[in-house]
Amino acid sequence: MAIEKAKDEVFYMERLAVHPDSRHKGYGRNLIDFVVEYAKQNGGKKVSIGIINENEKLKNWYKKYGFKETGLKKFEHMSFTVCFMEKVLL
Template sequence: MIFEKILRNVGFTNINKLKEMKVNGAKMYGLYLGIKQEGFVAIEKANDEIFNMERLAVHPDSRHRGYGGYLIDFVVEYAKQNGGKKVSIGIINENERLKNWYRKYGFEETGSKKFEHMSFTVCFMEKVLL
């Protein structure tokens, strides 16, 4: 199933974690071209002003076609329509290419943190909604 291929390419994700996210109120969306799923993103409301963008993924065979940007735009519009003032993400701090990609979409670094159970530092980024 294409969904499972996408999940294999998003670090630390499995179906049980997605089920837990859903139980906790996350909204999950797939990006489809016809019947083929090309991408995925989850949205969690952190508080009245901040929405967390989670698990954004595009199938490896479909990258560099703008689908990731489309998913970001979707999350931003969703947050705006639901009263959000910011969209927040957490990514691998050492991945400068990914950081620069998010910067291109208006995200700015707000901090970083090393968690004991992770082998990398998490970089937190936010996009202020206008």
């Protein structure tokens, strides 16, 4: 996982991954919580991600944690569409 400050109040969460053998144990949620807290402590108002749009299971998992779809983009060098999502920090 990586965190990148994109703009003054927006942080990107990138490359979040949990090994298949370790899924469904709360590690992904812990990573999201870490990113959200880090962003808040550093003046962030939003966390933004880009995921594979066709992965409905993953998209729904992020929605469960408060992320909302903000756009779609098809890149020529990728075989999938990217779904951009944001979570507004309270």
